[in-house]
Amino acid sequence: MHNALDMLNVCIAPTRLCNLSCTHCYVDPVLLRDKSMMHEATYRESYQRIEELFRRDKKVTKINVELLGGELTMMPLKFWERNLPWTLKTMKAWETLYDAEAALIWCTNLIFKDSGYVDLLNAVGTEYGYGIDIFVPWEPDTNRFLKNDKLLPRYFSTLEAITGIKRKTLCITMSRGVIERGPQFIVDEFVSRGITDISCDMLYPAGSGKSYFLKTCTYGDVSDYLLELNSLVPKGVTISPLVEMRTASRSGEHYHYPGNDSYDIEIEPNGQVTFNSSYTGDESVFPTQALSVHDPRFSEKAIFNNTPEYVARHRMPYKACGTCKFALTCSGGWAWHKDLDPNMSSLIASGDCSGLKRVWEFADETTSGRLDRSGYLKRTEARSRQGSMTKRLVKNAVARGKDVPLIEDSVAGNYEKYFTEFDRARLVAMKPGMLFDKTWVERLFFYDAIGAQVDDYPGWYAEAGDEGGEELFRHIVYGNFQFLEFDPVAVFNEILYRGEWDLSKLIIQTIHELEGCLPVRAESIGGSHEEMIHFCGLVIQIRKRAV
Numbered sequence: 001m002h003n004a005l006d007m008l009n010v011c012i013a014p015t016r017l018c019n020l021s022c023t024h025c026y027v028d029p030v031l032l033r034d035k036s037m038m039h040e041a042t043y044r045e046s047y048q049r050i051e052e053l054f055r056r057d058k059k060v061t062k063i064n065v066e067l068l069g070g071e072l073t074m075m076p077l078k079f080w081e082r083n084l085p086w087t088l089k090t091m092k093a094w095e096t097l098y099d100a101e102a103a104l105i106w107c108t109n110l111i112f113k114d115s116g117y118v119d120l121l122n123a124v125g126t127e128y129g130y131g132i133d134i135f136v137p138w139e140p141d142t143n144r145f146l147k148n149d150k151l152l153p154r155y156f157s158t159l160e161a162i163t164g165i166k167r168k169t170l171c172i173t174m175s176r177g178v179i180e181r182g183p184q185f186i187v188d189e190f191v192s193r194g195i196t197d198i199s200c201d202m203l204y205p206a207g208s209g210k211s212y213f214l215k216t217c218t219y220g221d222v223s224d225y226l227l228e229l230n231s232l233v234p235k236g237v238t239i240s241p242l243v244e245m246r247t248a249s250r251s252g253e254h255y256h257y258p259g260n261d262s263y264d265i266e267i268e269p270n271g272q273v274t275f276n277s278s279y280t281g282d283e284s285v286f287p288t289q290a291l292s293v294h295d296p297r298f299s300e301k302a303i304f305n306n307t308p309e310y311v312a313r314h315r316m317p318y319k320a321c322g323t324c325k326f327a328l329t330c331s332g333g334w335a336w337h338k339d340l341d342p343n344m345s346s347l348i349a350s351g352d353c354s355g356l357k358r359v360w361e362f363a364d365e366t367t368s369g370r371l372d373r374s375g376y377l378k379r380t381e382a383r384s385r386q387g388s389m390t391k392r393l394v395k396n397a398v399a400r401g402k403d404v405p406l407i408e409d410s411v412a413g414n415y416e417k418y419f420t421e422f423d424r425a426r427l428v429a430m431k432p433g434m435l436f437d438k439t440w441v442e443r444l445f446f447y448d449a450i451g452a453q454v455d456d457y458p459g460w461y462a463e464a465g466d467e468g469g470e471e472l473f474r475h476i477v478y479g480n481f482q483f484l485e486f487d488p489v490a491v492f493n494e495i496l497y498r499g500e501w502d503l504s505k506l507i508i509q510t511i512h513e514l515e516g517c518l519p520v521r522a523e524s525i526g527g528s529h530e531e532m533i534h535f536c537g538l539v540i541q542i543r544k545r546a547v
Contacts, residue, residue, distance in 0.1 A: 001321070002478040002531045003314045003331045004376060006254045007261035008060045010050050011068055011277035014038040014079075015269055018070040019111055020151075022142040024212035026204070027070070028281025037075055038269040042293060043083055046267050047090050049298045053263075054098065056299035057449045058383070059482055060262050061100055062254065065091065066135070066277075068107035077116045084120065088128040105169075107135040109144070110158040111151060122164030133167045133197075138190070141177030141215065160193050169197040169240065174222050175215045183229035191237055198229065199240035199257070204336035205344060206279050213344060219333075220351010223358045230362075241356070245363035248329040252373035258355065259335035260313045263306055267293060273302065275309050278336055285309060288436045289415055300419045303449050307442035311471075312338060314480060320353055325371075326364075328528045330355040373530065380482050387483035391453040394427040405429045405455055408443075412436075422450055429455045432463065440467040441475065448481045456486060461494040470501040477503065479531035492539045510536045 015038065016031040025032065047065075054063055065087075072080070084106075091102040112118065124132055136159065145151040162168065170190050172178055186198065203216045230239055241257045248255040259278075266277040266284070271292040274284040287305035295301060316322075316332035317339075324330070332338060333354030337345065352358050397403040403424075408431040411418040415436055428447055435443060447454060454460075464472055473495055476486050495504045506522070510529075513520045514536055522529035 001316065001327050001474075001528045003260070003480055004248075004252060004254050004329050005260060005262045005310075005313055005331065006060050007062045007064060007256055008050070008054055008057070008263045008265075009064045009066070009256075009261040009277075010046075010263065010265045010267065011066045012038075012043070012046055012267045013068055013070065013269060014043060014072065015074050016070040016280075017074045018109075019074060019113065020071070020109055020144055022139065022144045024139065024142045024203075024207075026207040026278055026280070028207055028283065031281055032070060034269075036269045037079075038271070040079065040083065042269075042271040044086070046271070046293045047087065049293045049302075051094065053299045053302050054094070054100070057262070057303055058451055059449055062256075063091070063094060063100055063102040064105065064256070064261075065103070066105045066107060071109050071111070072106065073108060073112045073114065073117045077114045077120065080117070081120060084124055085127070088124055088131050092128065092131055103133060104131060105133045105135045107137070110136060110155045112158055118158065118161045121162050125162075125164035125166060130166050132165060133169055134162060134165045135169050135171055136195070137171050137173065138178075138186075139173040139175070140181065141175055142173075142212070156189070156193055159190075159195070163194065167197055168195050169199055170195045172198065172200040174200050174202050174217050174225070175212075176217050177215065179217050179221050179225060183225055183232055186229060187232050187234075191233060195237070197238045197240055198233070200226065202334055202337070202348070204278060204334075205340075206283055206336075207281075214347070216348055218348050218350045218352075219354060219356060220358075223352040223356045226356070226359050227362060241359065242363055245326075245360050246367045249326065249360065249364045249367060250369050250371060251376065252328055252371055253376050255329040255331070258330070258333050260331040261335075262310060262313070263302075264309065264335075265302065265306070273298075275306050288438075297416075297419045300422055300450065304419070304436070304438065304443075304446045307438055307445045310445055311441055314475070318353060321355075323525055324353075324355075324357065325525050325528055326355065326357065326360045327525075330360065377530075380479060383482040384479075384485075387451075387453070388485045390425050390451060390483070391427075391485045394425050394453055398427055403427075406452075407431075408435050422452060426452045427455050428452050429457075430460075430463075432467065440464065441472050444468075444472070444475070444481060444484060448484045451483060454484060456490070461487075461490045462497075465494050465498055470498070470503050473498075473501075474503055477507070477532050477535045478529075479535075488535060488538050489542050491535075506532070507536060511540060514540060 016027060016034050018032040054060060088104060091104055094100055094102040203213050205213045226239060226241060230242055244255050244257045264277050266274045271294055273291045274286055276285040279285055291301050291305060313331060313335055315338055316327060318332060321327040321332055337354055398405055406421050406426045407429045412431060412435060475481055476491050495507050498504050510520060510522055510533060520533060522533055
């Protein structure tokens with residue numbers, strides 16, 4: 001299916017040092033005692049690299065920056081007095097320059113060692129309004145507040161003192177303990193103290209969370225909790241997942257809540273970068289070669305090394321997704337659960353699906369209007385036209401001797417040189433097998449993002465079928481490669497040849513229905529198969545013209 005992913009999410013950890021000793025944390029426990037802190041130059045250079053990456057990847061339109069730790073307030077207050085206003089000013093400029101949504105999230109445990117942080121947050125909240133969101137975790141059964149909840153009054157006191165921030169989000173880590181307390185507790189204890197938005201997270205087996213995962217609740221529990229909470233909160237208090245579902249169910253665009261973003265980059269205190277912020281230390285998702293924000297080729301290397309995670313975000317491992325009208329934006333639900341061990345998955349997979357379909361259905365039923373993808377499709381169609389024009393230009397340049405194709409084999413032994421080859425649009429001749437630990441599907445997403453095109457010589461489609469299988473052709477048919485141009489008939493012929501694929505059966509059936517003016521069964525599933533149906537129609541037109 002098509003996946004509407006377009007969010008650049010970056011987590012910056014200026015320090016990993018923490019002042020609490022929770023029994024569960026996704027961060028490697030060793031890091032939480034590390035007193036290393038990010039230099040100011042590295043912090044500011046991180047934003048330069050984020051901006052370069054946003055400009056380089058042609059498919060992202062939104063920027064979300066999360067500041068987290070450890071605990072951010074373990075940093076010297078002076079650091080943030082200089083850099084928090086600077087950050088908000090920088091991100092406000094991005095919104096103006098690029099017509100992009102740019103949001104800053106400040107994650108904190110509210111146990112401040114310096115009360116000056118309350119004054120700072122109130123000041124920037126007053127000046128920048130909704131440009132900053134305070135993100136407060138609620139994990140009641142992790143010993144976060146010590147014996148008899150000793151720290152809880154201090155936690156609540158700080159929350160009440162932060163009055164200048166317009167958006168204060170409570171992020172509930174869902175567990176059996178949370179379910180047992182019930183949603184009324186949240187209204188009584190948090191909404192009454194100024195929380196304006198409520199979100200929730202689910203446990204995943206990372207850091208010290210491996211054993212804690214046994215305390216998790218089911219997807220059905222989460223859906224029940226959110227629906228009941230929605231009936232209890234007063235007007236003006238939002239529930240993020242529900243708000244996003246309402247918007248996505250009408251626009252058919254990106255849905256951020258379950259973590260299926262284009263990027264989930266982590267920048268550590270030393271400026272080193274990994275590619276899944278939920279995994280730290282030895283569990284981190286590392287690039288092929290170490291990458292830091294000091295690297296002048298950061299943007300190209302970040303796009304390239306992010307592709308395995310990007311492909312995973314596209315993946316829908318559940319059979320039910322194929323007939324779900326919300327799959328278009330839900331993208332298979334919780335990103336962190338897609339590769340769960342079956343034994344772990346069995347602990348949570350009851351009562352609802354990973355995407356919380358019952359909540360989607362409620363959002364759909366209680367929101368006026370209907371799905372209208374016209375704005376999104378207009379954007380993707382423009383990208384397709386731009387890609388076609390680029391391919392004509394690069395092929396003409398090669399044919400006239402003005403340029404040469406980039407042959408992957410010629411740079412396969414030189415990682416650094418490879419990334420210097422994309423200072424202009426290139427026609428790429430792909431090599432069999434892996435290149436710098438990346439598959440064909442992953443490299444195609446890299447080329448798609450940076451504006452390169454692929455030399456689809458005779459025989460390329462057969463090679464692509466061998467290298468990337470059904471997954472690669474699914475991405476072509478469903479328009480997940482938005483700039484790369486492929487020959488529709490050659491794609492169709494290869495799919496037809498691979499008759500054992502489910503995709504092949506679906507394409508043959510859809511073309512039969514279209515040619516016979518029969519009801520197209522795939523049309524009944526929201527907009528999830530719209531790109532595939534369009535592809536089939538295009539193949540029919542081309543074949544008719546060829547007769």
